[in-house]
Amino acid sequence: MTLPDGTYPSTCWECSTRCGSLVTLQGGKVARVGPNKDHPGSKGAFCIKGIRALPELTYGEARIRHPMRRVGQRGSGNWDEISWDEALDEIADRLLLVRKEYGPESLVGAVSSAFFSRGAMVALLMRSLGSPNWMMNQDLCGGCRALSDKVTGLGIVGGEDVENTNCALIVGRNPSAADPVQWMGLRRAMEKGAKSIVIDPAETPAAKSADIWLRPRPGTDVAIALAMTQVIIEEQLYDESFVDTWTSGFDELKNRASDFPPTRAEELSGVPAADIVTSARMYADGPSCFVSGHGIDAFSNGVQTFRAFHCLVAITGNVDRKGGNLRVKRPRGFRNYIDILHAPDFSLPPEVAAKTLGADQFPLWAGPKGWQTSAHNPTVLDAILNGKPYPVRAMYVSGVNIAVTYPDTHKVMAALNSLDFLAVASHNMTPTSEIADIVLPKTTGLEEEEVSLDPSAQIVCYTNPVKKPENGARSDFDFTTDLARRLEKRGVETRRFFPWETKVEFNEYLLGDEVDWALLKKQGWAPFDFKLGNFAEDTFRSPSGKIELWSELLDGIGVDPLPGYVPPRLEQADKSTRADFPFTLITGAREKTYHHSRYRDQAWARKVSPFPRLQVHPSDAAGMDLADGDWVAVQTSNLPHRCKLKISVTRETDQGSVRTGMGWWLPEAVGPERGALDVNVNVALSYDGPWDPVTGSADTRGIPCRIMRIPENETPMRDST
The missing domain is CATH 3.40.50.740 (Rossmann fold)
Incomplete structure (x- = not known):
């Protein structure tokens, strides 16, 4: 039944952020959806999708009315x-x-x-x-972050206490577009003096405002995490009491990290060794919070990459403490x-x-x-x-x-x-x-x-x-x-x-x-009532009952029980492939107007973001005689199929890398696929491996690709304004 006219508290579910909302009914219809400033989680943070997309989804002409x-x-x-x-x-x-x-x-x-x-x-x-x-x-x-959390026994996914942290380590995440609650919490923490370290090949708003921005080659984050671990252990900056009491496998992790001094991590990732050392010291001076995103989920070494960062959280004692990574309570x-x-x-x-x-x-x-x-x-x-x-x-x-x-x-x-x-x-x-x-x-x-x-x-x-x-x-x-x-x-x-x-x-x-x-x-x-750091009663969900730096679950299925480095796809490719596919494709860039493939049929969203975009560095664009707004075809080394994207020339993406979103289709296009075989980057991505040995996830980032200008008569969308 429809409630009487008035304003009612609710929770938006257009994504998994769970922002508190206020919904106003007038004349039996929803007149407004907006933020709930009294909600203890979101504290008034809200995004345009909750305000505009939800009412349009409910009342819009595109809605299916009958079976x-x-x-x-x-x-x-x-x-x-x-x-x-x-x-x-x-x-x-x-x-x-x-x-x-x-x-x-x-x-x-x-x-x-x-x-x-x-x-x-x-x-x-x-x-x-x-x-x-x-x-x-x-x-x-x-999936990769969840499985890493599971096999390590932490139970911290989703429990980032960003507002009370002294240092936020943000890896592969653009919270300004992906999570307004987290982004506003981070901003409030920074206003109180908190530091931030961002590891991301893209120059996101978080990277622009960071105290330290580490810009790695795509797919090399794990080398940085292991190098930070090596510094923290070598300089005895880890939480010895927490490690001795609540973790297992520390000596094995120490030996593995010793193979990744900052100088080697620099060779692998392109990030200066001195910046890695400074970041390790800053993170160790907590309480610190690890904030992660899809950027490291989307690789076939995703679980081990997350494992390296989760081990970093554990050895510094930033588990279930104010300003750290909270364990999920119920x-x-x-x-x-x-x-x-x-x-x-x-x-x-x-x-x-x-x-x-x-x-x-x-x-x-x-x-x-x-x-x-x-x-x-x-x-x-x-x-x-x-x-x-x-x-x-x-x-x-x-x-x-x-x-x-x-x-x-x-x-x-x-x-x-x-x-x-x-x-x-x-x-x-x-x-x-x-x-x-x-x-x-x-x-x-x-x-x-x-x-x-x-x-x-x-x-x-x-x-x-x-x-x-x-x-x-x-x-x-x-x-x-x-x-x-x-x-x-x-x-x-x-x-x-x-x-x-x-x-x-x-x-x-x-x-x-x-x-x-x-x-x-x-x-x-x-x-509901809960206690932080109550590890004796709220035990770690692992075979040993401790945080497993050396994972018994991974060892049991024949997977390396310690986090390790796997070269990204472009580095694994032979010289011929590198010559034919010279760029690294990064996908999944978040947009404030869309959630995955949703809302492409809503006029307000298409007005804000009308085209599927491919970010290209100015030097790369100039080398191919491409200008902002040109349409190009993108093909990877995986498949013969090509997707068509409109380029944005920007320094937000690094030279040699190109970056796009995901989920594009065109409701106005003819045919049942509605343009998905033209403008959807998944056309060019393989689902057939290599797969992460734990989750079976395929590489959807860090893939060798090439870019080709397409003739005007082959552009999928005629309006090129």
Whole structure:
């Protein structure tokens, strides 16, 4: 139901930052979404996506209004509006038909992550049908840092206490565009005298304002971290008491770091040794906070790179202390969505879970022992296309545009088009939903109730459903549990996986018994009791019960238990490849107007950022006789396919490197792919390895590439202003 006119506290969920918001209703419609200055986590920080994108997503013309069934061939653009009953019955029947012919593991789900309820819903739906397979995007964003945190036993991801720090070490992150809460917290810390060290090949706003900016060659950050470790140990700047009491493997780490003195790190990274030494001393003079981003997630050595920095956090004692990296706390009895995926009550038999695609090669990522139990996405795509190790023939997608966000767009589109059945739940038509058999309309963050944990503020957050869903759109919980009940009537035992009747009942299950539900709804957040540094009771989640600088979990799967250096792709390439592909491509640059592939169909966002851009250094542009605004084709050494981007000549990117964003498609373009085969950088990126040996993540940065001017008549967007 729609609430009476007034202003209500809520939490924005357009990304995972969880900014506190105030939503104003007038005449039964949302009149304004803005920041909540009283929210203890965001403290009034908010971004344009929450202000503009969320209302447009809810009321905009692009929103899907009814369930739809495809008419004619895939991608024809012809649809029939159908009822929810028709849509869910057809999905149930089609999934069961595929299961009967190919087996339960031939069904797969796909979501962006398990950080919101849709992840648990999709995974549980697959399990209720007997399939262990579901995919998420976290191998491309956040997965390496999470696995490093897991195998080290820290439990600090998301717990950056930036506002109280004396020194922020910011690596591969542009918080001004990616996280307004973190950025404003950093600015307040700097105003109080805190120092900042930025490690980033791009000249971001954080780099411009840093006390020390280390500009490495892409993919060499781990050498800097190990060199800083060597300096801190050599000069006895580490926290000896903390190391002796709460870590294991210090001597092994010391020996490994001794191979990376600052002079060697300079040779590998291009960063002056003297600057590395100064940075190490500054960081050791804490409390200091490690702030990391996608910049080091996007490499096939991502886990070990994060491991090096996580070890740096540990040996300096910056764990669960004010101004350091806080361990994630929870209220008593609180469950997050990942807990559900590992709970015995919702698990498949071990012999079934072991069939998860990719579990044999990446057991800490995929399958029952994996971080979120998801499958390995590239292995799923191969199973769709070639039937090995077994066929995958039907997919259920919710809230993710995988045709655009996965690397190797041509391969992904081919896989999706070859499926026997594809159902997609979405807010709007995307290149993924355009080739579906059934499309379902989802609720937005103004229409659905959600609870989540803010690990940096140590509070529980509440997303308030202030209005009735438009045109009968339904939440993931609502239509997934409805689908489960229909499957139950068809003989599938789904009740064990979906014991809740309502979303309120589900949220109460998550909250446990400490959180004040009434207070949570009233103010949009609720506190809970916790202690910092209570390691004796709140033990480290590792085999040894300590922070493992030498990781038993990695050693157990045959991976180097210590962080190590792997040369970036351009350095591994032979002379011929270097000559043909002389530039290093950096992808994933964040934009304030977009979140991954979202909002390309919103006019305000396209006005602010109308084109897919490629940043090129002035010297490189001059050498190719290119000017700002020229259209170029970018091709990597991985694939023959090219993406088309409009260049921005800027010193923000280093000479020899070119930098772009991600997620581009053109809703106005013809064809089901909606321009994604032209302007999406994933067209030029491979998903077939080399892979991180822990997460199975592919390189999406630091890739050799070349740039070619394209004729005017081949530009994908005619307006070149």
